[in-house]
Amino acid sequence: MRQKKIYPYLLVAPAFIVMTLVTLYPTLYSFYLSLNRVRRGALEFVGLKNFDIILNSGDFWESLKLTLIFGVFYVGVTLAFAFVLALLFNRGLRFGGVYMTLVFIPWVLSEIVSGVVWRWMFYRDYGVLQNLVGPLFGGETLMTTATGAMGIVVAASVWRATAYVMLLVLAGLQTIPEEVYEAAAIDGSTKWQAFWGITWPLIRPTTLVTVVLLSIESVNAVGMFLAITQGGPGRATEVLSLHMYREALQFFHFGYGSALAVVMFVINVALGAVYLRFLQRDNALAG
């Protein structure tokens, strides 16, 4: 009998060892590093000094603001696109599979590949999208303006994320039985009324979870920024994650970088707590 009791623990042990090694321990270690100054690999304890510097740093607040701006547009536009596509796919189209494959391709591309191509598309004089969209903004080279550069990163990020979010919304939509709509149609309600009266309340939980997941992603997004703008022009797109990345990797400020990571971590935990709240309300953990 004793053997049977240990068995499940033996099965979960490797997973928990690996997760501790690459996630839990590093997270705790980053807390510790954030209280130090790291010089040539040697630690010097400085207490909360790094956080003091962060909170009084204009660069930090600017990067936080940029993260927020990016997040609002990224989450909003992705969700809007995903909803429209999911509602269309939910009609059970004959070639749905083909369209699904097409919109999913960006999702399987690396951020750096996406970045290289999106930079080309907005290249001065030659860029396809630059020539298409540029005239709407007075012919400026969009990559060289603060708003334009941020807009390009938002567009590229939305392009990559839409399909995945669409899939989540679609899965939510498909749990709604057809009969409900038929009953509503018999009652004489319009499609618009049916959407707000039936569809929306039923997929609201999925939507809220998706919003939180996308928000978390937007805080941690760094690949697209690095691949497309590298924070430029100037520092116009140096979001918090990129700010941390540069402090750590380019300037080797490991202590200060870790303190920035802790700040990001706190934002993540706050959003993550909201996410777990939603899940618990749906009682997903009970299963």
Add this chain to the structure above:
Amino acid sequence: MSQEQAAAKQQKRNAHIDWQTILVNGFLIIVGLLFIFPVFYALMTSFREPGYGLTKEIIPRVWYFGNYDRLFNYGRFPRYVLNSIINALGGAVLTSIVAALAGYAFARFEFWGKRMLMFFVLAVMMLPQITNLIPLYKMASDLKLLNTYIVMIVILGGYGVPLGIWTMKGFFESIPVALEEAAAIDGASPFQTLWRVVIPISAPGLLATFLINFVYNWNNFITPLFMLTKTEMKTATVGLYDFQHALEGNQDELLAAACVIIMAPAIALFIGLRRYFLEGMVEGAVKG
């Protein structure tokens, strides 16, 4: 919906091809083509003559197929691709095995602390990876394991574990327990049951976990960029980042060829085995 109803609905659909259907399909075709345009653009650019990387025309006036050859003699690109394969494959195998074992335990057994451990998995899933890069770099450096395959495989493999557990748990729960009970009655040990009965039946779940993680690792760019400092250990994505700085604006056709090489396996796997990708994603995300 009953079968007759479905048939009736299908018939109704076939009876008159209304403008709405045409509009929806037309819209989705346009959206689909716009979505894959960047892939097409990279492919076309990779067929341009040396030095003619970016021009106003999208389709090359003169087709040149030598860029892939040039690319494989440029810098250490073949080595980068090899490194990518080793890291992505190793990480995906590690994730699949470790996640399958834990997912099975969560799906099949009741044990003390189970809820707490499941909560831990969800919490870890929520922890950002990017904020762990500095400590991971420091750890690898202190252990003198910087620039080794093993570090990349453990990190990439570990990243996939929480979501993998959730996906595998869902798959195991969809398999009836009866088969395992039968095996147990026939005298199979728990391990034999797992190996001979459960793993073969859950192959689609394992394949989904493996594929999603392989593509994710293959594409990962920030982690290797941060962790790898030696040229010969760099992955294809990090190589592409270096090339972007060296080649953009003067040898874009070579840069495009590198893009295509990195895109090709991911796109091919996705198109060929789409069902597994989508099932795995829905299983991991919606139920979790």
